[in-house]
Amino acid sequence: MDKKKLPVGVSNFKELIKENYYYVDKTGFIEEILEKRANVTLICRPRRFGKTLNMSTLKYFLDRDNAQENRRLFNGLKIEKTEYMREQGKYPVIFLSMKGVKGESYSKFLQKFSSVLIDLYNEYEVFREKLNMSEKMYFDKVWLGDPDADLSKALKFLGDILYKYSGIKPVLLIDEYDSPMIVANEKGYYEEAKELIGDFYGDGLKDAPISFAVVTGILRVAKESIFSTLNNLKVSTLLTENYNHFGMTEYEVETILKYYGLETTVDAAKSWYNGYTFGDEKVYNPWSILNHCENGKLISYWVNTSANTLIMKLLKDADNDINDIFYELLRGRAAKTILDDSMIFGEKYSNSTILYLMFSAGYLTIDRIGEEEDQYYLRIPNLEVKKYFRKTFIEILTPKSKDSFSKLKEALVIGKIRGNDSIEEKINGFFMASMSYLDGAKEEKFYHNLILGMMIGLDDKFYIHSNREEGLGRYDLALEPRDKNAVGYIFEFKVAESTSESDFKKAGAEALSQIDKKIYEVGLRERGIQKIVKIGMVFSGKIMKLYIKEKVG
Incomplete structure (x- = not known):
C-alpha cells in the first residue's frame, strides 16, 4: 500500500486533506475555540508548531463559502463527533496572514502591507457591486493600492461590509500578527509601524461587527505597544494550560x-x-x-528566521552576564529567570526579556517552576536546539572568524601550540575579531567569559571545566580531553596593569606560577590525562598575549 505523502511545508488544510497528505488530527482546536468562544483569543506559540495549519483548519470549518464541499473535509475527524458540527459553514470568514508584511524600511513595509490587503480585498470582489458610492470609493482605494488609502481602517471596513451585506457577523482570523512588529523593531521603524498596525488591529478587533476573532503569533506584545485600545483580549501563551493543539504528542x-x-x-x-x-x-x-x-536522518531541521535575527541582535547588545547564562544552558543546566509573558518593543532589554523571547520562540523550555511569583527555571529542550545555541554563541563572540573554529579544535586536539593554524594563532584571531566588544573592559571576568565562549563548541572533544576547585585552589578554565591519550589544558587569566611588555610578562609569569603552586593539574592526572599544557592568558584593553608552559608526562 502506498504511504500518504508527508505535508512538509503544507499549511493549507484543504490541500492537505484533498491531496491525501498525512494528517495529525488537531480538530480539537476548533472545539476548544467554539467552546470558550472569547471575543478575541490571542494564541502565542513558536513558529512551525502548527499555528497556520490550525488557523486554516478553522477557516475551512467555519466559512460559509463552499460550506457543503468543505464539510466533507472533516469526515472521520474528531470534530465530526461533537455538537459543534452545527457551527460548520455558518460564517463569513476573514483570514489574514501578516507573515509577509515586512521590509527593510517603513516605505517598503507599507508596500508589503498594501499588497497583502490588495490580495485580501480580491477575495471579496463579489461584494463590490453591492456597495454604495462612498463604500465603493474606499474599497477601490485599498483594492487598487492607492498610496493615499487609509490602511488603518481596511480591516474594520471589510468587517462592516460583510456584516451589512450578508447579515451575519464575520469571524476574523489573523495569523502571525506580530511578524511585522518583530521586523520593524529590528529594522528601526517600529514607532511608525506601531501606530498604523495598532490602529489596524484595534479598529478591526474592537470596533468591527465580528462574531469572534482568533489571533496567533510568537510573542504576546504588550497592550501598551499595539493593543492599547483593546480590552476584550483573552491570551494563551506557553505558560497557560489551554489550547494544547500545537506540536506533536x-x-x-x-x-x-x-x-x-x-x-x-x-x-x-x-x-x-x-x-x-x-x-x-x-x-x-x-x-x-x-x-x-x-x-530518516536525525539532524537539525528547525530554523526560525525572524526570531533568530532578533535574538542575535539582543544577544550582541546584551551585558556580559548573558554569556554566563548562555554557557550554563549549554552545559545542560537550568537558568533562573522571571517570565513576564508580554513584550514591549523599543525598551532596553534585560536578560530576563532575552530569556523570555528565547522561551517564546521555542529555544528554551520550562525545567521547573521557581519559588517566587513568575519565577521559572529554563533549559535547552533538545539536541537540535543545543546545536543551534552552540553555533549562535560562537557567531556572536567570533563574528569574523567562524571558519577558523574547526582549526582551533584541530590544534587543541593535536597540541599544536605555536605557528600556523596553532592554538596561539587561532585564539588571537578570535580575540581580534571580537575587539568591538572590548572597549573599556578591565575585569578578568569579562575576558574569562569571552574565552569560555570560544571554547563552547569543543564539548565533543573535551570536558570543559570553568572555575573548578582543584589541587590547592580554583583554576579559571581547563579542557579535559575525552580521549585520555590526547592533550589537556589548564588556563589562568590575568589582566596586566598596562600595555607595556614588562607588565604583560609579569602577569604571564604570575599566571603560570599560580598554576604550578596551586597544583591545578592534579585532578587531570588523577583522571588519567598525562599530556598537559599550562597557559597564562594576559589581557589589557584590546591586547591579549599567551604565555605557555608545556608539560608532557
Whole structure:
C-alpha cells in the first residue's frame, strides 16, 4: 500500500486533506475555540508548531463559502463527533496572514502591507457591486493600492461590509500578527509601524461587527505597544494550560514514525526533537519530525528566521552576564529567570526579556517552576536546539572568524601550540575579531567569559571545566580531553596593569606560577590525562598575549 505523502511545508488544510497528505488530527482546536468562544483569543506559540495549519483548519470549518464541499473535509475527524458540527459553514470568514508584511524600511513595509490587503480585498470582489458610492470609493482605494488609502481602517471596513451585506457577523482570523512588529523593531521603524498596525488591529478587533476573532503569533506584545485600545483580549501563551493543539504528542510521534517505518528511531527522536512544555503538555517539534520522517536522518531541521535575527541582535547588545547564562544552558543546566509573558518593543532589554523571547520562540523550555511569583527555571529542550545555541554563541563572540573554529579544535586536539593554524594563532584571531566588544573592559571576568565562549563548541572533544576547585585552589578554565591519550589544558587569566611588555610578562609569569603552586593539574592526572599544557592568558584593553608552559608526562 502506498504511504500518504508527508505535508512538509503544507499549511493549507484543504490541500492537505484533498491531496491525501498525512494528517495529525488537531480538530480539537476548533472545539476548544467554539467552546470558550472569547471575543478575541490571542494564541502565542513558536513558529512551525502548527499555528497556520490550525488557523486554516478553522477557516475551512467555519466559512460559509463552499460550506457543503468543505464539510466533507472533516469526515472521520474528531470534530465530526461533537455538537459543534452545527457551527460548520455558518460564517463569513476573514483570514489574514501578516507573515509577509515586512521590509527593510517603513516605505517598503507599507508596500508589503498594501499588497497583502490588495490580495485580501480580491477575495471579496463579489461584494463590490453591492456597495454604495462612498463604500465603493474606499474599497477601490485599498483594492487598487492607492498610496493615499487609509490602511488603518481596511480591516474594520471589510468587517462592516460583510456584516451589512450578508447579515451575519464575520469571524476574523489573523495569523502571525506580530511578524511585522518583530521586523520593524529590528529594522528601526517600529514607532511608525506601531501606530498604523495598532490602529489596524484595534479598529478591526474592537470596533468591527465580528462574531469572534482568533489571533496567533510568537510573542504576546504588550497592550501598551499595539493593543492599547483593546480590552476584550483573552491570551494563551506557553505558560497557560489551554489550547494544547500545537506540536506533536509522544503518542502522535510514535504513530507517525511507525507508519513510515522509523519506529527504531523513537528514543533518538525524543532526544533530538522533544522536550518542549506547552502549559502542562510535553510536545515534539512537528516540523522536525516531518522532515525526519521524509529522509530518516536525525539532524537539525528547525530554523526560525525572524526570531533568530532578533535574538542575535539582543544577544550582541546584551551585558556580559548573558554569556554566563548562555554557557550554563549549554552545559545542560537550568537558568533562573522571571517570565513576564508580554513584550514591549523599543525598551532596553534585560536578560530576563532575552530569556523570555528565547522561551517564546521555542529555544528554551520550562525545567521547573521557581519559588517566587513568575519565577521559572529554563533549559535547552533538545539536541537540535543545543546545536543551534552552540553555533549562535560562537557567531556572536567570533563574528569574523567562524571558519577558523574547526582549526582551533584541530590544534587543541593535536597540541599544536605555536605557528600556523596553532592554538596561539587561532585564539588571537578570535580575540581580534571580537575587539568591538572590548572597549573599556578591565575585569578578568569579562575576558574569562569571552574565552569560555570560544571554547563552547569543543564539548565533543573535551570536558570543559570553568572555575573548578582543584589541587590547592580554583583554576579559571581547563579542557579535559575525552580521549585520555590526547592533550589537556589548564588556563589562568590575568589582566596586566598596562600595555607595556614588562607588565604583560609579569602577569604571564604570575599566571603560570599560580598554576604550578596551586597544583591545578592534579585532578587531570588523577583522571588519567598525562599530556598537559599550562597557559597564562594576559589581557589589557584590546591586547591579549599567551604565555605557555608545556608539560608532557
